[in-house]
Amino acid sequence: MxxxxxxxxxxxxxxxxxxxxxxxxxxxxxxxxxxxxxxxxxxxxxxxxxxxxxxxxxxxxxxxxxxxxxxxxxxxxxxxxxxxxxxxxxxxxxxxxxxxxxxxxxxxxxxxxxxxxxxxxxxxxxxxxxxxxxxxxxxxTPSQGEPTxxxxxxxxxxxxxxxxxxxxxxxxxxxxxxxxxxxxxxSQEKTTNYLKTKVDRLAKPAICETSSTIVRQLAKDGLMDDGKEELLSSARIKAACELLSQYLSNDLYTILLTQYDFAALDAHLQTIQAEQMASIEDTPIPKAKRGKAQSQTGEAAEKKRKAPAKASTGVEKLKKVNVNGMSKISSFFQKPAK
Missing domain, CATH: 2.20.25.530 (N-terminal domain of TfIIb)
Structure with missing residues (x-):
């Protein structure tokens, strides 16, 4: 065994x-x-x-x-x-x-x-x-001869x-x-109400914030600051719903989310995300990296400029012609012998 x-x-x-x-x-x-x-x-x-x-x-x-x-x-x-x-x-x-x-x-x-x-x-x-x-x-449903x-x-x-x-x-x-x-x-109604009681319990600070992962995410979203109590409470509820979603089908999870209003929280998170994207775009490139990038760009341009031009297809074919025994083209322009 x-x-x-x-x-x-x-x-x-x-x-x-x-x-x-x-x-x-x-x-x-x-x-x-x-x-x-x-x-x-x-x-x-x-x-x-x-x-x-x-x-x-x-x-x-x-x-x-x-x-x-x-x-x-x-x-x-x-x-x-x-x-x-x-x-x-x-x-x-x-x-x-x-x-x-x-x-x-x-x-x-x-x-x-x-x-x-x-x-x-x-x-x-x-x-x-x-x-x-x-x-x-x-x-x-078991088919004949097939395990379920x-x-x-x-x-x-x-x-x-x-x-x-x-x-x-x-x-x-x-x-x-x-x-x-x-x-x-x-009863779908009793099921939804029972899930809401579980959300309320998991959303309590004494339980929700025992998870260091959730606490870090709340702090990252700026929800642990003073004056954000309502948004913080909404974020705890959403985190509790996400925990329950591990044992709920997608349609039942959607029904559970409709029981709460996350409009203010979603607007705040979109603002935070937009600010983070703007800060990334406005961050100046360090001088050392900028000089290195410019140097690499200049080297690439120089190599492109010095690269020999590629011969045409006709010229490449003429290079392969056997010219042994053929007169040079200059011989046709010489004076005839007396």
Whole structure:
């Protein structure tokens, strides 16, 4: 079995170690060693991606981790504590992902194409309808003898995790018919409102400015100066939207952007860009570089002036004529002999 080096949250690491070691649970039964990865469509691209849904020590909660492989540009190896050398130097990073992002592209397929309101369904029925529609629209319906990038089994398996129920309630209209019968219907309005709450949270200075990349960009755009508070707030919101765009399709990202007014911020950024372009054009060329450029220009002109003119095609052909035994043209102008 191949081995990989991975980085993952500490509580997840403890849970995985417990499963691999076969330690007994509080009920006295040995925990299973089967850890299954799910191949699901990525929320933004729709391409197959790996996700890992481990059970947390707190049995009332669960989470889903996204598996990403970081491959070095040049060959690398890992030296293990046991003295073993792993030739595969890539690093696996497992990070928590909001299950709502996994549900959005799937449940959106349950809506009628004519924008008519869809019917309320139980969670099982909703997943079956959405999964079937998604596989058809994405071109992943299995052909005879051909493997699929992801299977309906992995998509339907999402419903078995506890975090999915709360995720569905965030983006679906819910009706509780009885204590045991609950029906759902995907809601674009609830989805947009939920994404806005995430934007508001990410746009808070205490969270947004923990990223040195974002802070540098805000300072570069002149938004950290005094008197730019409104523009700075708008820039934080736009940065938060860009972060969410990593897990949103293009059309859903466009819908999210329409919920905010970035006109003043865009005008400011265009002004900054115009000023930077003007400063580049007005920057004088250093004397040393200017003299060198002029020297190179003069040398090129001199070479062009001294270059011999290229002979015509007729002259080149005459040069190749064999003149052996032929009289010189001057002989035709001599006086005849007496």
């Amino acid at each position: 191949s081995r990989h080096v991975a980085v993952l949250p500490d509580d997840i690491l403890q849970t995985i170690a417990t499963k691999f070691n076969g330690e007994e649970s509080a009920e006295g039964s040995a925990t299973t060693k089967v850890l299954r990865f799910l191949r699901l469509p990525h929320p933004r691209t729709g391409l197959p991606a790996l996700f890992f849904p481990p059970e947390l020590p707190d049995r009332s909660k669960s989470t889903i981790l996204e598996v990403q492989a970081v491959t070095p540009p040049n060959p690398r190896s890992w030296f293990m504590p046991e003295g073993e050398v792993m030739k595969d130097g890539q690093l696996l990073i497992l990070t928590p992902v909001d299950p709502v992002f996994l549900l959005i592209p799937l449940l959106r397929c349950s809506c009628p194409t004519d924008n008519a309101p869809s019917n309320f369904r139980s969670a099982e029925d909703l997943f079956e309808v959405a999964t079937s529609a998604y596989l058809q629209t994405s071109g992943s 990038p992801y299977s309906s089994d992995d998509l339907l398996r999402l419903l078995s995790y506890r975090c999915i129920d709360s995720a569905m309630r965030r983006i679906c209209e819910v009706k509780e018919i009885t204590a045991d019968i609950v029906v759902y219907r995907y």
